[in-house]
Amino acid sequence: MSGWRGLPIGAAVLRPGSTADNVTGTWRVVRPIIDQERCIRCGICWAYCPDGSILELKRGYTTRGGKSYEVTYEVDYDHCKGCGICANECPVKAIEVVPEAK
Amino acid sequence: MLAELQRGARERVVSRRAGLTTNYAVAHAVKAVDVDVVAVYPITPQTTIVEKIAEFIHGGELRAELIHVESEHSALSAAVGAAAAGARTFTATSSQGLEYMHEVLHIASGLRLPIVMAVPTRALSAPISIHNDYSDIMNARDTGWAILIASTAQEAYDTVIQAYRIAEHPDVQLPVMMAYDGYLMSHTLEPVELYHEEHVRGFVPRRDRRNVLDVRSPITLGAFATPDNYYEFKYQQEVALRNVEGVLREVEADFAARFGASYGPVEAYRLEDADYALVTYGGAATGNARMAVDMARERGIRAGLLRVRLYRPFPSAPIVAALAGVKAFAVIDRAIAYGSPAPGPLYKDVATALYMEGLTVPGISVVHGIGQRAMYVEDFYGVIRMLAEGAGTGKVLFLGLRE
């Protein structure tokens, strides 16, 4: 770690987005899992996540019932802290929260 | 030779000699350095500074954003935002206003923002007083701001100009407070030599600062620091503040060359051969003590005066050097450090500075002019007499108090 001379003055953070370096996923004791079959791509989990840890991927998905979507929502497990808000807000109960440790 | 050079410099730079209150002199300095943003909330006796600045902006003499805020807490917060975005920023307050700013004082210095603030000092409530003493500034002395205390309107004008050079210096990058007596200076009209503004702007050119908010190259200010780093940031601040004394000397050397005036971190008057010294700050205490020194000299007492101009960082070396040779000294404080080992805040600093050099010069702690209780030249002469009659270490005096 840098000594006092090497730190930017005023405690400025000079690299935008450097917060992503902190792997807060280690704080998680429960894990949300999105069921891609039930997910209706409403984006509510993405909007509610307090940590920006729901990823909106430009990747298509077709359900077993034949419904096609252009996007897929996935959890960024490096940063998700396991708060469960996504599961609570999901209108179709497509997110399940399971313990990390068995 | 130097004096002649300085006179020559002055003739070139002075645009006019005007009768101004110190508050108006400060407003003229703010205009001369071409500030970008002014955020101030009115409070007596500061208000006439911002009234004058508003007039300058309205009349098109100063192109600056005057931000109307709803409190002093907001005034300094707005100044913090403006300075963080790289603007040359000014604010001013007194008394309760400075108290209300208190938490933001630490934020401004912690973020290393070169804000300049004028503080015509005023007593604190309760009971309510609009009159002068230095209780307000003394509560802000450990906030990481550089603090300069002026003793004349001319010096206040010059110091605001110097303050921007000091605050924006890469070895400093800290906010600077410029204090002076409320009423006794803020509302006293006296001669001030104003400079041609192009000379002032040449003296304080805009320079690129480190770590400024800029959408083209984003950074984060005001982030969290864990125990791993917090201490290092605070130590950086302490080092930067201690750099101020050297930077002040450097800035003043250039100021003297261009404007023919300099003051130094401390100012001595008739101290070279003095047996007894008065130590003061501000206008009324210093001016009256100076007259008292002359009175004492006429009566055969070798008295001298040391005025502390740079209060934070504390210029220990010149103060210790000035007092090392006297038989006794008295520090005249304009505030009470309630319940402290000595009642005078500056006295405590002077005593500590001497002790750290292993010196034990007899000194007394004098409190005077609380809530603008009248201070007369004779009062200061009385203190010199007391020193000459042998009053020494440990003596405490609440001057002008009714028994």
Add this chain to the structure above:
Amino acid sequence: MEIEARFHGRGGQGAVTAVQLLASAAIAEGRYAQAFPEFGPERRGAPVRAYLRISDRYIFRRDPVREPLAVAVLDPSLILVEDVLAGLRGGGIVVVNTRSGEVAARVKDSRPDVDVYAVDAEAIAMEVLGRPVVNTAVLGAFVRATGMVAPGSVRRAIEEVFPAQLAERNWKAVAMAMEAVKRA
């Protein structure tokens, strides 16, 4: 050489502006001056004292004037509520705004060792300014009685402080009072 003076007025009458104009006039003459108020509560009507020092050197002392060479009284009723002559030096000068010769005579009786001048500043202020702001009229009488500064310097100071039209009217009040002032 240092000259000290004291102005007594009531909040709103402009005693502070009067001493500031005198100081500015002296500064315009290349001299040094100091003008400052001793405020009580900042309220219209409350008694106000304002001090003036003029010197040929920078004035370091910043204490209230206790032994003035000259005193100006902007409101004759102040004579009833405070000792406006306190500390006035022998041979000194008093300038009183009064329409009654009796008031001036009474002041002269109480201090035969000083010169007393009277001017009906209120009448001048009402005529020229339309408001009982007597400071510039008393200032005119004071300048004539004491000769502390030159009338031309006062005019310059007034023109610096007031907007053009108001400056003209205030200068007229000064000039009229310089004519009207009478020694008691």
